[in-house]
Amino acid sequence: MLVFTTAAELRAHAEASRGAGRRLGLVPTMGALHDGHIQLVRAAATQCDEVVASIFVNPTQFNNPDDLRLYPRLPEQDTALLAAAGCTVLFMPSVEEVYPQPTVLRFDFGELERVMEGAHRPGHFNGVATVVSKLFHLSRPHVAYFGQKDFQQVAVVRQLIADLSFDLELVVYPTVREADGLAMSSRNRRLSPEARAVAPLLYQVLAQAASGVREGVGPAEVQARAQAALAQEPQFTPEYFEVADAQTLQPLTAYGPGRGVVLCVAAHLGGVRLIDNVVV
Amino acid sequence: MLVFTTAAELRAHAEASRGAGRRLGLVPTMGALHDGHIQLVRAAATQCDEVVASIFVNPTQFNNPDDLRLYPRLPEQDTALLAAAGCTVLFMPSVEEVYPQPTVLRFDFGELERVMEGAHRPGHFNGVATVVSKLFHLSRPHVAYFGQKDFQQVAVVRQLIADLSFDLELVVYPTVREADGLAMSSRNRRLSPEARAVAPLLYQVLAQAASGVREGVGPAEVQARAQAALAQEPQFTPEYFEVADAQTLQPLTAYGPGRGVVLCVAAHLGGVRLIDNVVV
Numbered sequence: 372m373l374v375f376t377t378a379a380e381l382r383a384h385a386e387a388s389r390g391a392g393r394r395l396g397l398v399p400t401m402g403a404l405h406d407g408h409i410q411l412v413r414a415a416a417t418q419c420d421e422v423v424a425s426i427f428v429n430p431t432q433f434n435n436p437d438d439l440r441l442y443p444r445l446p447e448q449d450t451a452l453l454a455a456a457g458c459t460v461l462f463m464p465s466v467e468e469v470y471p472q473p474t475v476l477r478f479d480f481g482e483l484e485r486v487m488e489g490a491h492r493p494g495h496f497n498g499v500a501t502v503v504s505k506l507f508h509l510s511r512p513h514v515a516y517f518g519q520k521d522f523q524q525v526a527v528v529r530q531l532i533a534d535l536s537f538d539l540e541l542v543v544y545p546t547v548r549e550a551d552g553l554a555m556s557s558r559n560r561r562l563s564p565e566a567r568a569v570a571p572l573l574y575q576v577l578a579q580a581a582s583g584v585r586e587g588v589g590p591a592e593v594q595a596r597a598q599a600a601l602a603q604e605p606q607f608t609p610e611y612f613e614v615a616d617a618q619t620l621q622p623l624t625a626y627g628p629g630r631g632v633v634l635c636v637a638a639h640l641g642g643v644r645l646i647d648n649v650v651v
Numbered sequence: 652m653l654v655f656t657t658a659a660e661l662r663a664h665a666e667a668s669r670g671a672g673r674r675l676g677l678v679p680t681m682g683a684l685h686d687g688h689i690q691l692v693r694a695a696a697t698q699c700d701e702v703v704a705s706i707f708v709n710p711t712q713f714n715n716p717d718d719l720r721l722y723p724r725l726p727e728q729d730t731a732l733l734a735a736a737g738c739t740v741l742f743m744p745s746v747e748e749v750y751p752q753p754t755v756l757r758f759d760f761g762e763l764e765r766v767m768e769g770a771h772r773p774g775h776f777n778g779v780a781t782v783v784s785k786l787f788h789l790s791r792p793h794v795a796y797f798g799q800k801d802f803q804q805v806a807v808v809r810q811l812i813a814d815l816s817f818d819l820e821l822v823v824y825p826t827v828r829e830a831d832g833l834a835m836s837s838r839n840r841r842l843s844p845e846a847r848a849v850a851p852l853l854y855q856v857l858a859q860a861a862s863g864v865r866e867g868v869g870p871a872e873v874q875a876r877a878q879a880a881l882a883q884e885p886q887f888t889p890e891y892f893e894v895a896d897a898q899t900l901q902p903l904t905a906y907g908p909g910r911g912v913v914l915c916v917a918a919h920l921g922g923v924r925l926i927d928n929v930v931v
Contacts (some may be wrong), residue, residue, distance in 0.1 A: 378816065382818055386669070389666070389669070389670065390669065390670045390671075390672065392670065395678055421770075439911055469816075472813065475760055475761050475763060475810050475814060476758055476759065476760050476761075476780070476810060476811060476814045476815070476816045477758070477759040477760075477761065478757070478758065478759075479756065479757040479758075479759060480756050480757075481755050481756075481757065483755060500756070501814065501815065504815040504816070505815060505816040507813060508816045508817055508818055509818070510815055511818075525918070530755050530756055531756060533752065534754045534755060534756045534781065535656065535781065535784040535785060535788060535789055536784070536785040536789055538662055538788055538789070538791075569701075582879045
């Protein structure tokens, strides 16, 4: 596995690889890898000739300085995991390498980011779109792999690709869960044993709500029941629970034929902010 | 000269050309070509193995529907001029080909677009950045050629390239002028003989103002004199005359050592909006 820390190395390698007719897959990550990431790397290794994984804790997508400061960083362990999973190129740049000067342009994704993560984390999706654009330009992938866990992020990246005519395919893999249902997340490492013990409630609430949607319980009632269930556990401070259109991400007031529904939740648990979602 | 009307053709050609190690130059235009455009194509032909010119009157950068409707369109004449100048690929897509669905994302370039063209043409630079991003992704140039005539556009494109790490070089050529000093522009075709006769005043005022800057006349006084000179000709309706920092494009209140100055003007003349600039 090649390890690059400079943009110039990655660019030169991508150009040579594409010139040689090799198919490139990109798995952008912020490190502290878990099975969700590794699933993406394994898929890319099956489908592509080269797998570029990036590890970069992107400061411009963090609205909360503590969240940025406390984000887990495990470069040695990550490197070993990536090599074992079939990654051929690891890109691990410094902040200065990715942002040699402060960024001036700002992205706005309209209604798509006025809800959920976009509403609760101002500037988050501008940071995401900026760093994803940079990584796409530096690594020139044929395919980019993302996890469904960050559902709204996937919607924003899909819009970015369409609106700027990026020449690549977006592939999304389902959320990988622990045996008790907790969605895998790098931030789970920061949970205390007490918090970890109650964390699976987030998915239980989503699964109950999904049953409700399938049974035709209205969106407002599904939301109210989920919020009540979350309120049962005092360790949780819920941020939002939304019953939304799976395409537009806008809150639903009613279900419609052929209209996908996504249930999205965000909650704080022992100082850690967790998100999860289920598509019905 | 190859002529492509679909994004897929251009993408495939660009990929094959880069794979073959050929250096690609891009000259994005809105057609109705003049010597300013042709200068860029000739330069690209000297410096690159392939020259892609695009002709696309981009609707998203027009804030004024009449300006869009009346924008000159001369595809046959343009095609002959491009072939003679050394263009190897002409990309002439439909609006539906470039925008298969409405764009959701919006670019904001902050202070850079709060002045001059950005201030007077709301949404203009979002449209420019969107279409330029698309053209960069479709044609994958090593070098992109722009004219200094659209000074603020060049600044915005330079920022776009830097902020999103586009892997290409931006080359800017000086404004080409008629014998009487009028900056070449596709919109000049729409000037009546009476308007054309007084149009060179725009450059004369800029040249006088540039002399003033060199002689140390303060920015406010330079601006006031230029505005007074323009007001002498009743056919002109001036929009702005700015004495600005050539890097930031912000209005200057004083000159500073090593700080470039750009003089920018916009005025309406017989229903046609003209812009010009001089760097001191």
